[in-house]
Amino acid sequence: MEFAYIPSPSRGVLHLGPIPLRGYAFCIIIGVFVAVWLGNRRWIARGGRPGTVADIAVWAVPFGLVGGRLYHVITDYQLYFSEGQDWVDAFKIWEGGLGIWGAIAFGAVGAWIGCRSRGIPLPAWADALAPGIALAQAIGRWGNWFNQELYGRETDLPWALHITSTTDGRVPGYYHPTFLYESLWCIGVAVLVIWADRRFKLGHGRAFALYVAAYCSGRFWIESMRVDEAHHFLGLRLNEWTSIVVFLLAVLYFVLSARFRPGREEVVEPAASDGDTDDDGAAVKLDKKSEDKTSEDDDSDNESDSDSESKKSDAEKSEDEDKDKGEKETAETEAKDEAESAKKA
Numbered sequence: 001m002e003f004a005y006i007p008s009p010s011r012g013v014l015h016l017g018p019i020p021l022r023g024y025a026f027c028i029i030i031g032v033f034v035a036v037w038l039g040n041r042r043w044i045a046r047g048g049r050p051g052t053v054a055d056i057a058v059w060a061v062p063f064g065l066v067g068g069r070l071y072h073v074i075t076d077y078q079l080y081f082s083e084g085q086d087w088v089d090a091f092k093i094w095e096g097g098l099g100i101w102g103a104i105a106f107g108a109v110g111a112w113i114g115c116r117s118r119g120i121p122l123p124a125w126a127d128a129l130a131p132g133i134a135l136a137q138a139i140g141r142w143g144n145w146f147n148q149e150l151y152g153r154e155t156d157l158p159w160a161l162h163i164t165s166t167t168d169g170r171v172p173g174y175y176h177p178t179f180l181y182e183s184l185w186c187i188g189v190a191v192l193v194i195w196a197d198r199r200f201k202l203g204h205g206r207a208f209a210l211y212v213a214a215y216c217s218g219r220f221w222i223e224s225m226r227v228d229e230a231h232h233f234l235g236l237r238l239n240e241w242t243s244i245v246v247f248l249l250a251v252l253y254f255v256l257s258a259r260f261r262p263g264r265e266e267v268v269e270p271a272a273s274d275g276d277t278d279d280d281g282a283a284v285k286l287d288k289k290s291e292d293k294t295s296e297d298d299d300s301d302n303e304s305d306s307d308s309e310s311k312k313s314d315a316e317k318s319e320d321e322d323k324d325k326g327e328k329e330t331a332e333t334e335a336k337d338e339a340e341s342a343k344k345a
Helices: 023-045 052-075 087-091 100-118 122-140 142-146 178-200 206-223 238-260 283-344
Strands: 013-016 019-022 161-163 173-175
Touching (some): 023 052, 023 122, 023 142, 052 100, 100 122, 122 142, 122 178, 122 206, 142 178, 206 238
Antiparallel strands (some): 161 173
């Protein structure tokens, strides 16, 4: 008797007339928006300009989607190219199937192109976006819930996922909700990266390396629970081996970066400043200084004119006083002469 479980949606797509609304696609889109929003806030806090993260994401997201799909199709080629399968299904990305490893790798190529075109260091941009990517993965994993895919072994736990679909060989029953485990793990990774970045001032790609290492450690044990078809090597699934290799590379990068490039970048976007920058970048500062200098010159000219007028006024006043004094002396002399003439007469 089942007391509690996580129900699966009866269908993963709704039709608005001829337009299909797919839960998987909505989860991917919402995740991308969250990643760009948080990345933009972190980029501005690092001294970057608003909108730069979105501009570079225009390059990174399409590359990431293509890379994620290619990784999935290559590693699960039997789903599309074996006998009885239709290879055209390899292009139906809305039906699910994105490999995070390919998405990150190809997305980094797109981001590098965008960063290079704007003179921005890729590691700094990746650091700003790292926790946002983790949150995007946390949201995107719910797309697997809509498609009733990527679940784990059977279980009778109260949070078991109830699978009802029989498509592609699924067996209805109650399974570990590995999509939920990974979603919660990714939220924890995002919190960890944000905390560590604030506490230790991570720079030069180390916040991104921490995200990669933390995600891989969780993906390894979650991957070991899954029961969907996968290639195995030495008793481990392909994605488990990938998690191990990528984890080691991320840790190695973190250690070497901290040793050879300690601290954090002082400038992440050359054209940005502390408030005197707009679309013209540093030119605004020059214009402002020029305006300030012009204003000072005008004030100096006004002061000079005022001093000249004051000096001129003083000179005229002195001249008037001398003239009045002369006229007074002349009048006194004439009056004295007239008095002497009258006395003689």
